[in-house]
Amino acid sequence: MTTTRLEHAGHVGHAGHVAGDTTVLLKRSLRHILRSPDTIITTAITPIAMLLLFVYVFGSAIRVGGDSYVDYLLPGILLITVASGIAYTAFRLFTDVSSGIFERFQSMPIARSAVLWGHVITSLVANLVSLALVVLVALAMGFRSGAGVLAWLAVLGILVLFTLALTWLAVIPGLTATSVDGVSGFSYPLIFLPFISSAFVPTEGMPGPVRWFAEHQPVTSIVDTIRNLFAGQPLGTGVWVALAWCVGLLVLAYALAMRTYRRKLG
């Protein structure tokens, strides 16, 4: 009996196992989301509320040059959507760890990395749905873009990279947190970061040190790039800075998450 099992395992290569097991686990966590769609809605609600608040309450007092304020604001709101969405990724992983099902998976003959990849891809899907909701609301509020298909695809590409980077970052508290509060707490600074950037107001009006920080942190370059793509403006060198931040964060977060994961496995 043991021999049959081993032969069976030998037939499929390691990569095949990772893909197969990831698919099974992806279906599982997507089912979780379908059964609690509120996680996607609450992910979208905070950014939508900010969008409404800033466009209809503060917007009249904010000068952003020629653009309509909703056009100016949307890119930053999209990043906030991702930052609040990945809190659920950390939460779902934490739930698996604390319920013991994580250990069950680890003691089974499955590709170990599949457990994480299932959650990561789920995070990507859930965040893209939330992002689509936010964009729909923005369109209803008068957001207009002359961007062509390629520019939209470029926006999608940047958002996917940004989501993956933050998702791998979220894996770390998901694996290590000892309480639910600890899990969700890590995303607050990420949600706050866009406020000290060009997301809400141009950086030119900020006092020296704040302006320096705003212009050199990742959100500003990413927001400016998405804004330029939507407006059909030339991208300049900013796009490379934005991509460097996204890819750099992704690589760093992935490396740290995998290190945390290996430590967790003892």
Added chain:
Amino acid sequence: MTTSHAIEIAGLTKSYGDQVVLRGVDLAVPRGTVLALLGSNGAGKTTVVRILSTLLRADGGSATVDGFDVAAEAARVRESISLTGQFAAVDEILTGRENLVLVAQLRRLEHPQRIADELLERFALSDAAGRRTATYSGGMRRRLDIAMSLIGDPPVLFLDEPTTGLDPQSRNEVWQTVRELAGHGTTVLLTTQYLEEAEQLADRIAILHEGRIIAEGTLAELRQLFPPTVVEYVEKQPTLEEVFLAIVGHDDAGHTAARNAEHAVTQGEPR
């Protein structure tokens, strides 16, 4: 040697920082037997199980499961084992059937639906199969948990305190399951802090104390070492349970209670 023993542990050590948990554990579990690892809370029972199920690395010593080294051949070990941890590790958002199908798919078995249906039937969970496990009672969760562990017929099964926190009826159901497994030739390593549980289920009993196995053998062998302790517990515990089960009623439980009562009486007779 490797063929006669499903689990072999030699000189196993493990510390968490300054705290030494295992000081050199030696243990061999013959194939097809049920071994109960007895010990008080914090004795290191769970640490032993975690090392054997490849979730934790030992600091020193060696351990093989089904002939495979837990450190060097962890993937092979995972093909041979199933772990039922201290807390029922079921997915609460999925239904009972979906939990079983999930494990069958991850074990890459054919006909996962059929496997799930068979286990639901066997563990008397068919009626609750379509309900989310969050609505299950503690006993039902534990039964589902054990059912998930049996998928793929692993030759070695680890049960870490399988009845802790269960009411007597559920506990009797779990015991019945373990007896059936033992009857089918599965090697079971069971940890427990309940002496009666070890007595009811185990072919052999090992006592883990302060990081070492201080006694190991059949119940009869252990009785000769510590007669007063064993007799005392056997007399006391079933009596209260008998009262509880008699008051609570329940068909199945009543049956078991009667059996246990009978058992208690025989055990309680002066030797």
